[in-house]
Amino acid sequence: MVSQEQRESAFLWMLDLLNEGTVALPLISQGFSPEDWAFVFEGLPQDLRLSLWQTLTDDKKSSILAAMRDDSREQLISLLSNQNIEDVALASSTEHLVEIIDVLPKRLVKGLIKKLNPEDSGLLEDALNYTDDQLGRYVNHEVYSVNKSALVGDALQELQLEDLPPFTDSILVVDDADHYLGQIDINRLFNSPHDLNVMELAEFSDNVLAADMTLLDASESVKSCGRSMLPVLHKGGRLLGRFSIKDAIDVYQEYYEEQLSHMGRVSDEDLFAPVLISAKRRASWLGINLITAFAASFVIGIFEEVVMQVVALAVLMPIVASMGGITGSQTLTLTIRGLATGQLASSNLKALGNKEVRVAFLNGILWALVVSAITSIWFDNPWLSVIIAVALVVNMLIAALSGIFIPVLLDRIGIDPALAGSVILTTITDVVGFFVFLGSASFLLV
């Protein structure tokens, strides 16, 4: 493995070499981890990916695929022949195969499972019983356990023989049927008399993970437990594997990057996804936005008459909608975060609503004054200044309220507020903004 800086400069060099048509890159890629390789592939345009890919060995390939973002993995696999894919899949560990299998052609998967050895195909089928946001699917089976009848000396002897996998800070004690009984800090194990039974040292803590937990909950537990890994148990208490703090980082990064993508109205897509695929995915976000935009147009259409008579309304109306939109998205952002962390609940929702409305009111008054001052200089129409001031305050208040209640309602009916919240919010602030502004104008100006 290499440092971040080395990785980035190696990436730049590699990019230049590949652009020139050089595909053998033994020197700079020495010591590259699968993550380093994944980083390189994700930054390469599609055509260069395939040339670089062909220089790698099959066992390396599967770990690189597993380390990639979901979409990049899918794009790369779509470039490969069925025979290529099968070779990679057969050379890969079960953990890697689980990551890859979702994007393989269905027909290929059936044949593949038959070709695996019984142990691997068992593990794979176990994993596939869980959904792709459940811990059981991605659990790492490489775990150190000893039987409850073992002595400290036996456990130590086994440790001596093998290199410990990273993030192993304790060994797990199990019964004959592989049920988890407790864990022993490695340091404690080393410091204990060799003829002691391991059960004398084992601590049973609540810090275990259930295989049907979500990945995000599991990450939260590992993060707060002060250990490098936690055991993952089947429903009946049987030890399934482990989940490490490094796995938690990956889960968090994926979670946050998806949220950021959704706020930018795009899926978490590969940088160089094929044009048609990208266009299709983004079209759905644009289509939803178009409905919002037409809703706003429809409201303006209702007030055609007054706009025709006072064209300044058309000039100023985007201001009302836009200030409402920003106010709403400020509140929305805080509310979504509070819901995601669990810090926002029915008991403090009212207090938050109270505060957000006050904040919006203060800013509404402030910016209404500024905007109406500019308006009165620009258009010399005192009524227009009054109307835009009122519309701004009203729209910003409704925006703040919507910023709380939209995500809370979405959350209650089980829709991720980060996905749908801001679209609904913009629709409301546009519609309300235009309606109040043009509506009061048609009362007062005509």
Next chain:
Amino acid sequence: MVSQEQRESAFLWMLDLLNEGTVALPLISQGFSPEDWAFVFEGLPQDLRLSLWQTLTDDKKSSILAAMRDDSREQLISLLSNQNIEDVALASSTEHLVEIIDVLPKRLVKGLIKKLNPEDSGLLEDALNYTDDQLGRYVNHEVYSVNKSALVGDALQELQLEDLPPFTDSILVVDDADHYLGQIDINRLFNSPHDLNVMELAEFSDNVLAADMTLLDASESVKSCGRSMLPVLHKGGRLLGRFSIKDAIDVYQEYYEEQLSHMGRVSDEDLFAPVLISAKRRASWLGINLITAFAASFVIGIFEEVVMQVVALAVLMPIVASMGGITGSQTLTLTIRGLATGQLASSNLKALGNKEVRVAFLNGILWALVVSAITSIWFDNPWLSVIIAVALVVNMLIAALSGIFIPVLLDRIGIDPALAGSVILTTITDVVGFFVFLGSASFLLV
């Protein structure tokens, strides 16, 4: 420490108790870690925070403050008396004090440093030599090191005496002047003969962190190194402390939450920050947005004449601006991510631009057809349909180009694209959208 689920239900219970006026909460808060407490405080309205705070002991208080989000910490400290703050500060470790000190009144800090013992005040002054995004500031000094002349037996004896701090998977070897020489896996240490010199086992790896690295770079290194912690070195190679994978998670979370906040046009603020403080901070985001909105209004103002004659233009113009805005923010989101990871560089920028423009062109054509069909039914004016179709395609193309070049340029001049990118982008898509739509209308329709 408690699990995430326990924490959330304890939080809800506590909230109810505090709302009823009960402030002694011995039972449910047993086993609460500083992080658990920070979670509780951040979800409480301000008035309840103080009542709960007063039930805690001083040494607990400093670790809770250190575990809080920056803004929540600042809000809580602002509620306390100087005497209170000093008591908490004097009872806290240097690491915690470094986290707190930024938000303490300046005058208090000077007096405080004098009252610390020489070792602590030395560490504190060292830390304050680094900026608040540098590793040196937040380094953990609790690190296991042995002198190069020590034998394995000596090192083991010391380990036996103490409980290892979490995430200690190796001990560090230093010379007489505390310069870092290498590290030994704990497992390897335990498995070696006691009369061996530690230097025989020490591995020197490049996996060390420099105190002047940014926290984000340090986190990237820890994440990819496969270890639970890395040593942090002063410029001259002197061992300063360590940075663990748990610290990396905290850095990532803070980084991503700040990005999410900025995309929602708000600072990463406390859920229950005081109304005036919140209003003031958000006012600056709203003010910047107002400039954008007035720029758009100004463009509409130029074409007052044609809008007055063809009011359908006023009805439809938000559609052009809004579709451009979404297209641009899709590209912007990908570009910002690519810049942040380092996967976007001058050598593949052209390939990305190429792809994004094609994607925008395909979607431009698609939605131009849809919008002009609806327009022709609604307004029965074929020229209007042509104009809006052209304006949509042009605006979406320019949006995609801006989505790449704005963040790249901002990045080159050292401004965080996540902070300023989307404001500049919206200004461009609004101005260009209105200009092309209304401008071509004034040519063709009048």
